[in-house]
Amino acid sequence: MRPEDALALLRWQIAIGADEALAEEPIDRTAARPPASPVAPIPAAAPAVLRAVVPPAAAGSSAREAAAAAGSVEELRAALAAFEGCALKKTATNLVFGDGDPTADVMLVGEAPGADEDRLGKPFVGVSGQLLDRMLQAIGLDRRTAYITNILPWRPPGNRKPTAAEIALCLPFVRRHIELVAPRLLVCVGGTAASALLDRNEGIMKLRGRVLQYHTDNDNKTIDTICIFHPAFLLRSPGQKREAWRDLLTIRRRLNISD
Numbered sequence: 698m699r700p701e702d703a704l705a706l707l708r709w710q711i712a713i714g715a716d717e718a719l720a721e722e723p724i725d726r727t728a729a730r731p732p733a734s735p736v737a738p739i740p741a742a743a744p745a746v747l748r749a750v751v752p753p754a755a756a757g758s759s760a761r762e763a764a765a766a767a768g769s770v771e772e773l774r775a776a777l778a779a780f781e782g783c784a785l786k787k788t789a790t791n792l793v794f795g796d797g798d799p800t801a802d803v804m805l806v807g808e809a810p811g812a813d814e815d816r817l818g819k820p821f822v823g824v825s826g827q828l829l830d831r832m833l834q835a836i837g838l839d840r841r842t843a844y845i846t847n848i849l850p851w852r853p854p855g856n857r858k859p860t861a862a863e864i865a866l867c868l869p870f871v872r873r874h875i876e877l878v879a880p881r882l883l884v885c886v887g888g889t890a891a892s893a894l895l896d897r898n899e900g901i902m903k904l905r906g907r908v909l910q911y912h913t914d915n916d917n918k919t920i921d922t923i924c925i926f927h928p929a930f931l932l933r934s935p936g937q938k939r940e941a942w943r944d945l946l947t948i949r950r951r952l953n954i955s956d
């Protein structure tokens with residue numbers, strides 16, 4: 698292949714969102730295949746799936762053990778940085794652990810880092826993060842008075858939706874994170890965080906608009922929880938901003954923030 702064709706192909710892949718290399722070695726799909734046997738069909742080429750370093754069952758128990766052993770937010774960050782059980786770590790640039798004041802009264806949990814968050818190692822710093830900042834500001838909060846994290850600490854390649862297996866694997870870390878921050882109020886930002894943390898099947902339309910209870914694992918506490926629309930959804934559906942504002946006012950009232 699001529700270099701300029703290879704470059705054009707790379708540009709096209711980036712344009713369609715294929716911006717991560719998922720295997721150590723490239724696969725030459727144009728290479729000649731062995732001739733087909735008349736009896737046994739040739740199996741389809743295996744997809745380039747990246748395997749986690751630790752097999753899934755072992756990864757699940759090592760996640761639970763590592764999370765439970767963390768006695769502080771900083772220890773939890775170190776435990777996540779050392780955790781090798783999640784394949785997303787391989788494709789991510791940075792661990793996106795949390796931002797804000799870990800002693801804040803309110804903790805927000807989003808879905809997963811996007812490209813900007815991955816690049817900077819901080820949650821909600823891209824376009825939807827800027828809207829989240831404006832939403833917080835509207836009720837007298839900011840990153841000095843709130844704490845923000847995500848269900849997944851590593852970016853799913855190409856910003857795809859997290860899989861159920863990835864969420865289940867990372868859940869012990871985010872649950873321990875909530876326990877260590879011990880907020881007065883938990884805010885699930887979007888449906889993925891809401892259903893993962895509250896273990897409920899209803900969508901965000903049903904879960905928002907009321908105060909629910911989150912149950913911690915180890916210290917048997919309940920934390921008042923409010924689910925809000927994800928800012929990325931609000932950017933696509935501005936007609937929902939009226940409901941979003943109602944939810945923000947509920948957060949403000951719960952935190953006794955005055956106008």
Ligand code: URA
Pocket residue numbers: 807808809810811814819820821822823825826847
């Ligand atoms: N969306 C999220 O859910 N989290 C981020 O950190 C950024 C975008």
